[in-house]
Amino acid sequence: MNVYVIAEAGVNHNGDINLAKKLIDVAKEAGADAIKFQTFISEKVVSRHAPKAEYQNKNTSTKESQLEMVKKLELSFDKFVELSEYCRKKDIEFLSTAFDFDSIDFLNSLEMKRWKIPSGDITNLPYLIKIAKLGKPVILSTGMSTMEDIRAAVSILKENGSGEITVLHCTTEYPTPYDDVNLKAMNTIQIEFDVPVGYSDHTLGIEVPIAAVAMGATVIEKHFTLDRNMEGPDHKASLEPNELKAMVNAIRNVEVAIGSGEKKPAESEKKNMAIARKSIIAKRNISKGERFTEENLTVKRPGNGISPMKWFEVIGRVALRDFEEDELIEI
Structure with missing residues (x-):
């Protein structure tokens, strides 16, 4: 009203x-x-x-x-x-x-x-x-x-x-x-x-x-x-x-x-999520077969990759291919 x-x-x-x-x-x-x-x-x-x-x-x-x-x-x-x-x-x-x-x-x-x-x-x-x-x-x-x-x-x-x-x-x-x-x-x-x-x-x-x-x-x-x-x-x-x-x-x-009181992303801000949030990224070059560790991974923008909230799901996994420094990690 x-x-x-x-x-x-x-x-x-x-x-x-x-x-x-x-x-x-x-x-x-x-x-x-x-x-x-x-x-x-x-x-x-x-x-x-x-x-x-x-x-x-x-x-x-x-x-x-x-x-x-x-x-x-x-x-x-x-x-x-x-x-x-x-x-x-x-x-x-x-x-x-x-x-x-x-x-x-x-x-x-x-x-x-x-x-x-x-x-x-x-x-x-x-x-x-x-x-x-x-x-x-x-x-x-x-x-x-x-x-x-x-x-x-x-x-x-x-x-x-x-x-x-x-x-x-x-x-x-x-x-x-x-x-x-x-x-x-x-x-x-x-x-x-x-x-x-x-x-x-x-x-x-x-x-x-x-x-x-x-x-x-x-x-x-x-x-x-x-x-x-x-x-x-x-x-x-x-x-x-x-x-x-x-x-x-x-x-x-x-x-x-x-507003309504419901907490959720507003339509106007959804386009900024990938830009403002972060993803798990290669800290340095990583070779195929190498395990992901806290030494070779980091968190940076953009946010269109794997969420840092899955950090411990990625740590310890084996790289399925080579990754260059700053490249988005894939599992």
């Missing part, structure tokens, strides 16, 4: 549908399988008393509240209809994370193929039940979570009719320090819950998601932007278009390179 790559546009459109369409173009050009946005009614998600995260304060005006910041990044449902149709036209899967019940109902009307549950809602029981009852495949992010949190969420989803559940390892910090990534936790999740796993990445660069693919990730999610210097909470920890394309290309190369 190919790795499913989600290009996470999130709110990096800054509330501008034209920028959102450019992000769709970039995701398609990069070779991503899907582009994902965030759909919400600000007042139903953030209270007016909610503080901003540290990284949000760094990347936006410190004078505004979280609600004021989020309100500027909100797109209307009509705009998402337009974006969904644009994705269909561009032949890339449209995804969006719903952050409130009205947004869930709206996105369900767009007939999304699967649902992405954000890390912040892994402990939101009513939300989990509502998503599960849609009966579609679910991708569950697990930033800030313990194994107990994941166990409870997966159980709730299963009990309420969810489709296939893929669990993404994730660290909710923007950008994520490398020593907080803990990629091995992805494998722990896979073993514990026997589900497909993946990785939602917030590190700088592309090394970590590529490593996650090598470790068995079936889904990779990565934030991207048109320009990291734009104002907004997520731009600084996002890939620019050329980096997104490089990441997708590297993932495609790695998923092919992982």
